[in-house]
Amino acid sequence: MNLTIMYSIFALIATIVNIATQDIVIRHYNGMFAILASLIIGTGAGLVVKYVLDKRYIFRFRADSAAHDGKTFVLYTLMGVITTVVFWGFEFGFDFFFKTKEMRYVGGALGLAIGYLCKYKLDKRYVFRTEPA
Template identity: 30%
Template sequence: MLPEPDVSPREPGARSAASDDRPAPGLPGPVRRTRAVSRKDMDMPLDRLSLILRYAVFALLSIAINWLMQFLMLRTIPGASAIYVALFAGTGAGFAAKYLLDRNFIFYHTSSDHRQELWVMVLYLCTSVLMTGLYLASQGLMYYKYGECALYYVIGTLVLLCGYTTKFILDGQFVFKQSADGRSSSAQA
């Protein structure tokens, strides 16, 4: 039995439900065409999605820098103190890379003078210290419990990812505050 044609009133130029059906080559019956997803159909604007993707890529890059520095330190420094040097060297290198990337490509921050730049860096360091405490504790515990193994890097990466997510929220709220024109402008010290 054939479907009844659509005779309901519609906007000029609109297609009826029946006109969206077309026979599928080699298959019996109609196939419903789907329309492309538009930006308004998405829950998240593309600029916000782009921001999240950039932040994730920068976090992964920072993690890679951190791991590379730790790996190099553990291979070049002998003795029991090597883990401490590796942890702090890796954390410092990751911090420097992440600060510059966040400042310039996530929050688009520009300071009015050196004093403000120093204040922003101190605030950024404070949010970093909060997250780094958990990271260092977990890495130290993992190293002394299991040594340098795959679990050491897996747990460290998970802690870093959770820390970066929390840090993004803290940095947006307290470090790189948005001004009326949408640009980042932190409060003066």
């Protein structure tokens, strides 16, 4: 299967996991920090799913040890911080302007799509590079 199609499908899967997790959190907690809590937990869930899919099927990465895999995951997460700012900015922005849960999730999905485009390039260059540093 074409790498672009696979990456897009995996991004869609991670987006669904992220948004669905956010929705579950919001349904069970509606306190003062409900949206922030849902974003943090949803981001974490999507991150783990995307890492597993990317490392195995996109970059065909095999860690030498659990420690190596852990270091790779930390680097993958750090590259994600940059793209998470974009994602959260869109989601919070849509929440601020439209004031509906549905539009907040639309903003989140748009932010994730933009972020994933950037993240692929960062991951290829810095996380799963095949040549020595």
